[in-house]
Amino acid sequence: MRTEAELAGRGRALLREAASAAGARVPEPGDLAGFDGPLTVLVAALREQLAESPRPAELAGILADAQDLRYEIREWLSGQRRRRLDRLDAGLARLRKVSDPDGLLDRVCEAVVESCGFDRVMLSKVEGSSWRPWKSFAVTDADPERAFREWIRTLPEIRLDNLVLETEMVRRREPALVTEPGEDPRVYRPLLRAAELNSYVAAPLMPTGRVIGFLHADCESRAVTALDRDILGAFADAFGQIFERAVLLGRLREQREQVRQAMRTVETVLEDLASAEIDLASRPITSLRPAQGPVRSSATLEALLTGRELEVLALMATGATNSRIAEELVIADGTVKSHVKRILRKLCVENRAEAISQYLRLTMGDGGF
Incomplete structure (x- = not known):
């Protein structure tokens, strides 16, 4: 041919x-x-x-x-088109082996260059109504490319309201092709000057159907085409699914560790309960009358703690960290710390483990000890 x-x-x-x-x-x-x-x-x-x-x-x-x-x-x-799609599939197959979201973000620009046939790629974030160029990768490391990376590093976040092309991509959720950036009023002029673009394509990243970032790509020796736009769009769609899977796997690992921590806490409490029963059984019975003093139960626990403190203590018992508790209850980390201190003081315990142990004892069967 x-x-x-x-x-x-x-x-x-x-x-x-x-x-x-x-x-x-x-x-x-x-x-x-x-x-x-x-x-x-x-x-x-x-x-x-x-x-x-x-x-x-x-x-x-x-x-x-x-x-x-x-x-x-x-x-x-x-x-x-077939050859480029085959190359794209091979590159995506390598990315699917990465299960860490941060690892994927570190490799995405290089993966676009290798699997899509571009000379340079820029990854940027979309946070609310702001756009922030984040990192780039190029096949060459000449002075202009180093200057472009420095421009990205020092660039403040940009309001999407002031951009036309990127706002269109957020609204339409489709890739874009710019063949004459100097004449195109949609182009962000500082980007055009910093990257020295002669033409480029861009595509939105949408892991959950919401645009969270963009990929911008160009070629040094040729003008980009509609096929380049389609290839980058296909990569962005597939990468969004791969990234979403990695995030969900990360959350699953975190939840699994929390469950394991909670089970370890329960095991410790059960061992303490077993030891306590042995100690009581080994003591001589001197009286059938119950010991004097308040009986500690879940009812007295509710009397000691406020509703919010009970919520915090219940999450502590699952092994959740302060940050996780703050996220679940939609409060600040400092507020969680204050609640934990008050809980420890009210229960007359020294640390979280003792508080969790006492909570589980009082709530398991609502029995005294």
């Missing part, structure tokens, strides 16, 4: 020849995908002139060549 450069060279020569024979002028396309339209127009013009031309054999030959070239270009473009 011919190369892209060979097909483009043959196409330009045939367009000039056909335009001269048909007496028509057509614009020269910028890339291989742009040849189909001009060739279609010239084929139609040649067919109209074929019956009345004094050189029908010459026109018929040009017409046949134009038709052959159209089909050959379409076949090449179809094969290129």
Whole structure:
């Protein structure tokens, strides 16, 4: 099969020849995908002139060549799409082996370059109504690229209200193609100057259906095409699913550890209860009358603690950290710490373990000890 450069060279020569024979002028396309339209127009013009031309054999030959070239270009473009999709699938397969969200974010820019055929990629975050370029990766590490990374590092967050292209992507949830950034009013001008872009594509990242970031990609030696936009969009969609899976696995691991911690706490309490029963059984029974003094039970626990302190203590018993408790109850970490201190003081215990032990004793069967 011919190369892209060979097909483009043959196409330009045939367009000039056909335009001269048909007496028509057509614009020269910028890339291989742009040849189909001009060739279609010239084929139609040649067919109209074929019956009345004094050189029908010459026109018929040009017409046949134009038709052959159209089909050959379409076949090449179809094969290129398949090859790039195969390369994309291979890159995504490597990412699926990563189960850590931070690891995925560290590798995503490099993965786009390797699997999608770009020379540079920028990852950015969307937080509420703000956009913040975050990190980039490029095949070269020349001075302009280092300056671009420094621009990203020092750039403050940007209001999406002031951006057109990125706001469109948030609203439409579709990738974008920018072929002439200097003339496109949607482009963020500081990005255009810092990255020295001649054309680029961008796609939103939507792990849960909500846009949380963008991927911007460009090529140094060629203009990007609609196929580049489609490839980046397909990567962004698949990466969103991979990232969501990694986040859910991380939460599952965290919850599993909390359950294990709670089970260890319960095991400790049960061992204490078993030891206490043995101690009581080994003592001589001197009286059948119950011991004097208050009976500690779940009722007295509710009398000692406020409703919020009971909620905090119940979460402590599951092994939850202060941060986790704050997240569950939608309060500040400092507020949780204050509640924990008051709980320890009211229960007359020294640490969290003793408080949890006492809570479980008082709530398991609501019995005294």
